[in-house]
Amino acid sequence: MNSYYFPQFIVNLTILIKAYFLISLFYFMNFKFFIHYGLHFVVPFFIAFLFFRKQWKTVYLIFLLSMLVDLDHLLANPIFDKNRCSINFHPLHSYIAIAIYFIGLFFKKTRILCFALLFHMLTDFIDCYL
Ligand SMILES: [Zn+2]
Numbered sequence: 001m002n003s004y005y006f007p008q009f010i011v012n013l014t015i016l017i018k019a020y021f022l023i024s025l026f027y028f029m030n031f032k033f034f035i036h037y038g039l040h041f042v043v044p045f046f047i048a049f050l051f052f053r054k055q056w057k058t059v060y061l062i063f064l065l066s067m068l069v070d071l072d073h074l075l076a077n078p079i080f081d082k083n084r085c086s087i088n089f090h091p092l093h094s095y096i097a098i099a100i101y102f103i104g105l106f107f108k109k110t111r112i113l114c115f116a117l118l119f120h121m122l123t124d125f126i127d128c129y130l
Helices: 005-028 031-051 053-075 095-104 111-127
Strands: none
Touching: 005 031, 031 053, 031 111, 053 111, 095 111
């Protein structure tokens, strides 16, 4: 890594974040959308980058893949209802599922995945109160 790489990376990141803010604000004008997708995409990036510096790409990928739990929405009718709280409505968002994710924290192999899933649940939970 040359010395120029790191600052340039930060500059690129800042531009990316600014673009994200602007797009969210002007296209969607929706605070809830902004918070929700920020927590789904932007915050995991920082968690991965700050706490798992060496394998941040893998960790970020696990966070993104953890969003597959939203496939359980396909079982619901309607599939998407913005006024519905996902928590304890969909099978993979049930209290039982959350308990299983919590137990998974105690095992090294499932820890990051379960942490990502719990973070997903937290995001969806916050959403219920916005
Ligand atoms: Zn969800």
